[in-house]
Amino acid sequence: MASNDTDLTTRPSVTVHAPGSTASGVEPTGAPVMQLRDVSVYYGSYEAVRGTTMPIQQNQVTAMIGPSGCGKSTVLRALNRMNDPIPGARVSGDVLFHGQDLYARDVDPIQVRRRIGMVFQKPNPFPKSIYDNVAYGLRINGIKGRLDDHVEEALTKAALWDEVKDKVRKSALALSGGQQQRLCIARTIAVKPEVILMDEPCSALDPIATAKIEDLMFELTSDYTIVIVTHNMQQAARVSHYTAFFTAEVDDKQVRHGRLVEFSQTGKLFTNPTDKRTEDYITGRFG
Amino acid sequence: MTVTAPPATRPAAGGPDLTRAALSGRRRFTNHLATAAIWAAVLLAVIPLALVTYTVISKGGGVMSLSFLTEDIPNSYRRVGGGMAPAIVGTLLITGAAALMAIPLGVFGAIYLNEYGKQRPLARVIRLMADVMTGVPSIVMGLFVYISWVLLVGQQTGFAGALALACLMLPVVIRSSEEMLRLVPEELRQASMALGARKWKTTLTVVLPAAISGITSGSLLAVARAAGETAPIIIVTGIVFSPNWNLFDGSNTALPAQIFRNASTSFPAAQDRAWGAALTLIVIVLGFTIIARFISSRFAIKER
Numbered sequence: 001m002a003s004n005d006t007d008l009t010t011r012p013s014v015t016v017h018a019p020g021s022t023a024s025g026v027e028p029t030g031a032p033v034m035q036l037r038d039v040s041v042y043y044g045s046y047e048a049v050r051g052t053t054m055p056i057q058q059n060q061v062t063a064m065i066g067p068s069g070c071g072k073s074t075v076l077r078a079l080n081r082m083n084d085p086i087p088g089a090r091v092s093g094d095v096l097f098h099g100q101d102l103y104a105r106d107v108d109p110i111q112v113r114r115r116i117g118m119v120f121q122k123p124n125p126f127p128k129s130i131y132d133n134v135a136y137g138l139r140i141n142g143i144k145g146r147l148d149d150h151v152e153e154a155l156t157k158a159a160l161w162d163e164v165k166d167k168v169r170k171s172a173l174a175l176s177g178g179q180q181q182r183l184c185i186a187r188t189i190a191v192k193p194e195v196i197l198m199d200e201p202c203s204a205l206d207p208i209a210t211a212k213i214e215d216l217m218f219e220l221t222s223d224y225t226i227v228i229v230t231h232n233m234q235q236a237a238r239v240s241h242y243t244a245f246f247t248a249e250v251d252d253k254q255v256r257h258g259r260l261v262e263f264s265q266t267g268k269l270f271t272n273p274t275d276k277r278t279e280d281y282i283t284g285r286f287g
Numbered sequence: 288m289t290v291t292a293p294p295a296t297r298p299a300a301g302g303p304d305l306t307r308a309a310l311s312g313r314r315r316f317t318n319h320l321a322t323a324a325i326w327a328a329v330l331l332a333v334i335p336l337a338l339v340t341y342t343v344i345s346k347g348g349g350v351m352s353l354s355f356l357t358e359d360i361p362n363s364y365r366r367v368g369g370g371m372a373p374a375i376v377g378t379l380l381i382t383g384a385a386a387l388m389a390i391p392l393g394v395f396g397a398i399y400l401n402e403y404g405k406q407r408p409l410a411r412v413i414r415l416m417a418d419v420m421t422g423v424p425s426i427v428m429g430l431f432v433y434i435s436w437v438l439l440v441g442q443q444t445g446f447a448g449a450l451a452l453a454c455l456m457l458p459v460v461i462r463s464s465e466e467m468l469r470l471v472p473e474e475l476r477q478a479s480m481a482l483g484a485r486k487w488k489t490t491l492t493v494v495l496p497a498a499i500s501g502i503t504s505g506s507l508l509a510v511a512r513a514a515g516e517t518a519p520i521i522i523v524t525g526i527v528f529s530p531n532w533n534l535f536d537g538s539n540t541a542l543p544a545q546i547f548r549n550a551s552t553s554f555p556a557a558q559d560r561a562w563g564a565a566l567t568l569i570v571i572v573l574g575f576t577i578i579a580r581f582i583s584s585r586f587a588i589k590e591r
Contacts, residue, residue: 082481111483114482124475126493127475127497141483
C-alpha cells in the first residue's frame with residue numbers, strides 16, 4: 001500500500017506530497033507525510049478528542065504538548081491504529097498517510113504499523129537478548145540473511161552499538177532504563193518505518209539518558225519523520241520543528257474533550273502564540 | 288593514624304534512638320509472635336510431608352529392587368516377590384497419553400481465553416465450564432468415559448484411562464495457563480504490535496515464551512494429580528498382570544490402582560508391593576517434575 005504517488009488529498013490548504021521529494025534536511029516547509037483532517041477519537045460513546053486537523057511534515061519532529069488528559073497520546077495512537085484493540089475505540093475524520101486514509105475499509109493495520117512505528121513511554125524490551133530484540137521485527141517481516149548487519153546498523157543508528165556490542169547475546173533486561181529505551185528505538189528503526197511515533201519516550205529516564213535520546217531524535221530526522229508526545233515543554237522546544245498544543249475542554253454537558261488549540265512552527269508557538277490558552281500554558285499560568 | 292569511632296549504640300543528645308530497645312514492649316511482642324507463628328506454620332506443613340516421605344521410603348524401600356521394577360505382578364496376592372512392571376508401564380503410557388492430549392489442548396484453550404475470547408460470552412461460558420469441570424470427582428469422570436468410550440469400543444483399554452485422566456487435567460491446565468498468560472505485561476504485546484506483528488505471531492513469539500515456565504508448572508501439577516488418580520483407572524482400564532504396551536487393545540493397569548488393590552488385602556506380601564508401588568509412583572512424579580523444569584528452563588527467558 002501507500003506508494004508515494006497515491007494522492008487523495010483534495011483540500012487546497014494541504015501541501016501535496018510530491019513523489020521523490022524524500023531528501024533529508026528539508027526546510028520546515030517540507031511536504032506533509034501525514035495529514036489529520038477533523039479527526040475525532042471515541043471510546044464507546046465518549047468523544048475523547050474532538051476535531052483535530054494538523055499535518056505531520058516529512059523528516060521533521062512534530063511535538064504534541066498539553067496537560068494530562070488532553071488527548072495527545074490518544075491522537076498519537078490513532079496515527080498507527082494502536083487504538084484498534086481497545087474495545088469501543090473508534091476514529092472519525094481522515095488520517096491520511098501519503099494521501100491514503102489509514103482507516104479506510106481495506107487498509108490492513110499490520111501494513112500501517114510496519115510503516116509507522118512506535119516507541120512507548122515505559123521502555124518495553126522483549127525479555128529476550130539484545131540481538132533478538134532488534135532482529136524480532138526483521139524476522140516477523142520476513143527479512144532474511146545478513147540479520148547481523150541489519151542489527152548492527154539499527155543499534156548504531158540508535159547510538160547504542162558501542163555500549164552493547166560485546167553483549168548483544170545478553171538479556172535486554174540487564175540494560176539500564178535509558179539503554180532499554182534506545183534499544184526500543186533501535187528495534188523500531190530496524191524495520192525501517194517512515195514515521196516513528198514516540199509516546200513520552202523520556203518520562204521514565206534521567207536527564208542524561210534524556211539528552212541522549214533527544215540527540216538521537218535529531219539524528220534520526222535525516223531518515224525518519226518523528227512525532228513525539230511530551231509533558232515537558234522544554235523538550236518540545238528543544239527537539240521539535242512543529243508543535244501542536246492540546247488542551248481539555250469541558251462542553252456544555254460537563255463532558256471533557258481533548259482539543260487541538262494551536263499548531264505552528266515550534267519557535268512561533270513558544271515565542272508568539274496566537275491563542276491565549278497556549279500562552280497561559282507555556283508561561284506556566286495554567287496546566 | 289587510625290581513628291577509632293566509638294560504637295554508636297547511644298544516640299547523640301537529642302537525636303532519635305534507633306536501637307531495638309527503643310521499641311515499645313507491645314511492638315516487640317507482636318514481632319516475636321508473628322515470627323513464631325510463621326515458623327510454626329512452616330513446621331506444620333513440613334511434618335506431614337516428611338512423615339509421608341519417610342514412611343513410604345522405609346516401607347517401600349524393602350521391596351525395591353531391579354526385579355521389582357521389571358517383573359510381572361503375581362497372580363496371587365499371597366505370593367512373595369514379583370514386581371510392578373505392568374503398573375509402571377501402564378502409568379507411564381496412560382499418564383503420558385493423557386498429558387499429550389490435555390496439555391496442548393489446554394494451552395490452546397488458555398490462549399483463546401486470554402488473547403482472543405477475553406470477556407466475550409463464549410469465553411465466559413468456557414471459563415465457567417472449566418471451573419465446574421475442576422470440581423467433578425474423578426470417579427464421575429471415570430463413569431463418564433466408561434459409558435461414552437468403553438461401552439462404545441467394547442473393552443477396557445489403557446486409552447480409556449488416558450481419556451479419563453485427560454478430562455481431569457484439562458480444566459486445570461486451561462485455568463492455570465490462562466493465569467500465567469494474564470501475567471504477561473500488555474506492553475510486550477503492544478511493542479510487538481507496533482512492529483507490525485500479527486496477533487498469532489505475537490502470541491507465539493512473545494507471549495507464550497514469556498509465560499512458558501508458569502504454564503509448565505501448572506501443567507505439571509495437573510500431570511502429578513492425574514498420575515495419582517485411582518478410581519477412573521480401576522473403572523475404565525481393568526487389570527493386567529503382565530505389561531501391556533498397547534494403549535488401544537486390551538486391559539491395562541497403573542500404579543495407584545495397584546496400590547489400592549494390594550493395600551486393601553490382608554496379605555503382607557501384597558502390602559509390601561503396595562508400598563513399593565507408592566514409592567515408585569512418587570519417584571516417577573518427581574522425575575516428571577525434574578524433566579519439565581529442565582525443559583522450561585531451556586525456553587525460559589534468562590534475566591541476565
